[in-house]
Amino acid sequence: MAAARPGHVTDRPLVVEIDGAEKVFENGLRALAPISLAVREREFATIIGPSGCGKSTLLRLVASLATPTAGSVRLWPQGAAARGSGRVAFVFQSPTLMAWADVEANVRLPLDLEDGAADRAGRVDRALSLVGLEEFRAAHPRQLSGGMQMRVSIARALVTEPSLLLMDEPFGALDEITRARLDRELADLWTREALTILFVTHSIYEAAFLSTRVLVMSSRPGRIFAEVAIDAPHPRDEAFRGSERYAGYCAKLTDLLSAAADSGSAK
Amino acid sequence: MSRATLRYGAPFLVGLVVLALWQALVTAYDVPSYLVPSPALIGRTLITDWPLLSRSLAFTLEITLLALAGAVALGVALAFVFVQSRVVEASLFPYAVLLQVTPIVAIAPLIIIWVADTRAALVLCATIVAIFPIISNSTLGLRSVDPGLLDLFRLHRASRWQTLLRLRIPSALPYFFAGLRVSAGLALIGAVVAEFVAGTGGTASGLAYQILLSGLQLNVPRLFAALFLIALAGIVLSTLTAWAAKLALRHWHESEVAADE
Numbered sequence: 001m002a003a004a005r006p007g008h009v010t011d012r013p014l015v016v017e018i019d020g021a022e023k024v025f026e027n028g029l030r031a032l033a034p035i036s037l038a039v040r041e042r043e044f045a046t047i048i049g050p051s052g053c054g055k056s057t058l059l060r061l062v063a064s065l066a067t068p069t070a071g072s073v074r075l076w077p078q079g080a081a082a083r084g085s086g087r088v089a090f091v092f093q094s095p096t097l098m099a100w101a102d103v104e105a106n107v108r109l110p111l112d113l114e115d116g117a118a119d120r121a122g123r124v125d126r127a128l129s130l131v132g133l134e135e136f137r138a139a140h141p142r143q144l145s146g147g148m149q150m151r152v153s154i155a156r157a158l159v160t161e162p163s164l165l166l167m168d169e170p171f172g173a174l175d176e177i178t179r180a181r182l183d184r185e186l187a188d189l190w191t192r193e194a195l196t197i198l199f200v201t202h203s204i205y206e207a208a209f210l211s212t213r214v215l216v217m218s219s220r221p222g223r224i225f226a227e228v229a230i231d232a233p234h235p236r237d238e239a240f241r242g243s244e245r246y247a248g249y250c251a252k253l254t255d256l257l258s259a260a261a262d263s264g265s266a267k
Numbered sequence: 268m269s270r271a272t273l274r275y276g277a278p279f280l281v282g283l284v285v286l287a288l289w290q291a292l293v294t295a296y297d298v299p300s301y302l303v304p305s306p307a308l309i310g311r312t313l314i315t316d317w318p319l320l321s322r323s324l325a326f327t328l329e330i331t332l333l334a335l336a337g338a339v340a341l342g343v344a345l346a347f348v349f350v351q352s353r354v355v356e357a358s359l360f361p362y363a364v365l366l367q368v369t370p371i372v373a374i375a376p377l378i379i380i381w382v383a384d385t386r387a388a389l390v391l392c393a394t395i396v397a398i399f400p401i402i403s404n405s406t407l408g409l410r411s412v413d414p415g416l417l418d419l420f421r422l423h424r425a426s427r428w429q430t431l432l433r434l435r436i437p438s439a440l441p442y443f444f445a446g447l448r449v450s451a452g453l454a455l456i457g458a459v460v461a462e463f464v465a466g467t468g469g470t471a472s473g474l475a476y477q478i479l480l481s482g483l484q485l486n487v488p489r490l491f492a493a494l495f496l497i498a499l500a501g502i503v504l505s506t507l508t509a510w511a512a513k514l515a516l517r518h519w520h521e522s523e524v525a526a527d528e
Contacts (some may be wrong), residue, residue: 096415100437113423
């Protein structure tokens with residue numbers, strides 16, 4: 001489809017504009033050095049970096065779950081989202097499902113919290129079918145495997161038909177095979193839906209497979225160390241994972257990540 | 268041996284053996300019934316004194332259940348207030364602890380003097396005994412919310428009311444039920460202790476009063492019969508609260524699902 005190579009597209013509308021955002025916690029810990037970053041429509045931008053480099057904090061700033069100590073974080077600074085609902089959805093590290101509610105109620109939650117959301121049943125059906133969980137709507141989370149719980153979590157994020165999807169190491173706790181499958185499904189989803197995704201991971205391989213652009217962060221305080229455009233067509237499949245190009249990107253990201261880690265610890 | 272046989276059969280068998288041994292020893296050594304009555308005599312007393320004992324049982328149960336209801340209503344209400352405001356919690360919680368650690372026997376005479384209606388005084392005493400586990404467990408439960416889910420609710424701009432109803436209350440249920448089970452036992456203890464204190468005034472007619480009176484009259488078989496009924500009431504209460512917990516949590520909480528799978 002047309003969105004196959006959005007890597008360097010700079011004429012698309014801005015979705016996220018971070019301008020010199022800084023985060024210092026109450027205990028004095030400086031989580032983020034002033035960071036500037038722009039994410040444009042239909043990008044799949046991934047932030048990688050060592051543990052504790054502030055990638056999660058950055059994502060929380062974008063979601064307004066935290067406020068920057070200085071600088072600004074703005075969504076759709078040029079006006080309303082050109083495509084989609086203009087909503088933001090968040091997928092957390094763990095599935096964070098309501099244990100007492102079945103899959104359907106968990107997925108419907110964002111609609112229930114909204115007053116007068118229309119066509120709840122239809123939207124829940126669609127979200128469940130996007131992640132292939134139609135048959136499990138009556139199950140409780142504890143009856144599902146970790147991978148399926150994460151799918152429920154993704155369905156819950158998709159149910160509001162968001163324009164911007166924020167994902168904080170969503171597959172970090174899964175085994176390699178499940179992770180690879182969910183990565184593939186996510187890549188498909190991004191191709192089919194009018195989504196802009198800002199993704200956080202510590203896996204180089206995941207970043208190289210999924211993204212249109214990878215931002216490498218260094219730690220303490222966190223800042224953007226390097227930026228790599230992954231210039232390969234979507235949809236990507238297992239053939240891409242086996243390609244030399246993919247291996248090249250992985251090697252490049254590995255080098256950058258260790259350089260970033262060195263630059264952090266040298267201080 | 269199946270699990271059910273082990274769970275119900277084994278304790279039943281132990282009880283049967285103890286009763287048989289008891290009966291045999293009392294008969295063999297010809298122990299007078301004003302010291303240790305035989306199980307058979309206690310059983311007969313239960314039947315012959317049933318009109319009197321059943322009224323006392325009903326009275327004690329009424330006090331216990333009213334106190335438990337009061338403890339749940341007041342305890343949960345206080346927990347909600349505590350969760351809404353750290354200041355209120357910090358100001359009031361020490362007094363809840365104070366009430367908890369002061370023996371009810373020491374407070375009961377005052378309450379019985381102050382509250383004219385004996386029944387109300389007894390309920391109040393038993394409520395004081397039973398309320399603490401409800402307060403502390405409900406408060407803990409309402410606070411024990413997955414921070415990720417709390418973030419999700421914030422992200423979707425959930426109101427305080429929605430967060431309470433859809434997130435905090437369900438999260439608190441397992442804690443609440445654990446507290447309820449303890450409180451049910453405490454309510455019975457509170458009712459019995461309060462009756463003992465009030466009974467010296469000669470106005471109450473619960474099981475504790477029967478025990479007190481039977482002791483004074485050396486009617487030990489009736490004392491044992493009343494004791495048996497109190498123990499039975501305690502077991503029934505504990506079982507009922509366990510069932511309630513199971514009914515509410517069986518679909519999702521580890522404490523209740525593990526047993527049937």
